[in-house]
Amino acid sequence: MDISKQAVDFWQAGVDAVDGYTATKAALPGVPKPDRILAVGKPAAAMARAALARFGSVPTLVVTKDDHGRDLPDAVEVIEASHPVPDDRSLAGGRALRLAMEQMQPGSHVLLLVSGGASSLAEDLLPGTSLRDLEALNRNLLSEGLDICAMNAERRKLSRIKGGGLLSHFKGARATVLAISDVPGDDLNVIGSGIGALPDNYTFTATTQIVASNAHARNAAVTAADVAGLAVFANEEALHDDYLQVAAKLGPILRGMDKGVMIFGGEPTVVLPEKPGRGGRNQALALALAKEISGQPGLAIVVGGTDGTDGPTNAAGGIVCGTTWADGAETYLQNADSGSFLDKVDALLTTGPTGTNVMDLVVAIRG
Structure with a gap:
């Protein structure tokens, strides 16, 4: 078998295991029927479809990325917005979520489905803060090479609905x-800048659960490699650093690996020049790793965002x-234009929206 295709197959097995529909469906037994479903993030539509399949007709609001709100019943209210830099639709989505929460009646139950991307896709700004301020903040954060925890800490400072703010408007009985x-760490206070976090001194009954994570995806990729009869030498969340540092660290390991598979997860960072070219952090890391393994026979590496998109591009x-x-x-x-080069040599990974978002996944195979 072509080892590049096999690496993609293992990568896809990891992504399929954390599909928003599948992961949400598995978590719903034991959850009572809600009075309202609110879903926000890149996989929000897939998560909402699972809830509606279980509970039937429930008033539902989905706030998600452009072209991600597909295959939902006509009765579902869908707001699609911009990612990774928010736009006016992001403000509409954030306001809609807050108003829906405020309108919940005493004794009611809300099911809140949260996933990555919500930091950009839904926002309700504090008084005195404009959309221009929000756009500028996000562009700066994306260009400075900060990790997601640091970025989301800054985003929370402008928000009425992040860091527990959304559920602070809930006056019902159960969330x-x-x-x-x-x-990293699967912290509800960081996912979507804490749009699903519990507020201080809340009075309702609350149940929270992480239904899918990078570890779940990596483990599924390991299982696929095991089934194929290949040895697995690494299963690590090892990508949390500048992409050049990640490539420098992984390069010698990959060059020295025996026949088998290595799997890594996490989220590298990139410091962008003033006028970056085409691509995102995964395309940058892929090209940096290509440099590290140049001339190595029988070695293939797939680097991809599990949501199917990488930065402001259509490639994963x-x-x-x-x-x-x-x-x-x-x-x-050097020009942050890795996507253009990978496209030129037919080396882009393009999947379309995957219905999930658990950071990034790297699969390396020595044939």
Whole structure:
């Protein structure tokens, strides 16, 4: 078998295991029927479909990314907004979530489905803060190479609904929060900048659960490799650093690996130049790893965002091997234009929206 295809298959097995529909469906037994369903994030539509399949007709609001709100019943209110930089629709989505929460009656039960991307997709700003302020903050945060925990801490400072703010408007009796984690440590206070976090001194009954995470995806990829009869030498959340540092750390390990598989997860960071080219952190890491393994025979690496998108592009990442790195690649890498180079050499990983978001996944195979 082509080892590049096999690496993609293992990557896809990891993503499929944390699909928003599947993960949410598995968590719903024992959850009483809610009076309202609110879903926010990139996989929000998939999570909402699972809840509606179980509970039937329930008033539902979904706030998600452009082109991610598909296959929902006509009765569902859907607001699609911009990611990774918010727009006016993000403010509409945030206000709609807050108003829906405020309108819940005493004794009611809300099911809140939370996933990554909510930091940009839904916002209700504190008085005195404008959309222009929010856009500028997000552009700066995305360009400075900060990790997601640091970025979301800054985002919470402008928000009425992050950091427990959304549920502070709930006056009902019971809140169930199911979350797909795209952050290190699976902290509900960080996922979506804490849009599903519990407020201080809340008076309602609350149940929270992480239904899918990067560890779940990595473990599923390991299982797929085991079934294929390949040895697995690594299963680590090892990508939390600048992408060049990650590549420098993984390069010698990958060059020295025996026949088998290594699987890594997490979320690298990128410091962008003033005028970046095309691509996101996964395409940048893929090209940096291509440099590290240049000339290595029988080695293929897939680097991809589990949500199916990488930065402001339609690609999830890249598929590289020992022959990917070529003349001119260094210039593309330095100009934050890795996506253009990978596209030129037919090395982009393109999946479309996956219905989940659990950070990034790297699968390396030595054939």
